Amino acid sequence: MIRELEQKRRRGNFPERDEILAIVVLISVVGLFTLALIDPSARSTFADLAKVTVGAYIGLLMPKGGGK
Template identity: 50%
Template sequence: MLSKKFPSRDEVLAVITLIMVIGSLTLAVIDEKSRPQFLDLTKFAISTYIEFLIPRSRSSDRDRN
């Protein structure tokens, strides 16, 4: 029997995003030639996380009825 509660999807996504942002910024500091690419990757990770937090619009559901 499993007594541990599994982390929710939002918690897993937050941890993965945090690891990705920290790793990208660390690599941007180390490798100056590839800094713009690592910063773009960081922006992508943050914007994707924010997009997942925004609830979906229900307007498409209303159009179907």
């Protein structure tokens, strides 16, 4: 029981997987929009990459179905 409590305490110091993923997605989208502002000729490409990034994030957060 003591080992379990120590493991839970240790895990509390690190962010969860979902939190890390959210931070990475946020940084990616902000960076893509910044690049889109800098280079107007490639705006549609950066917007498409941002859509894919957000779509992948939403897809990874969805619970996996058991399938029948």
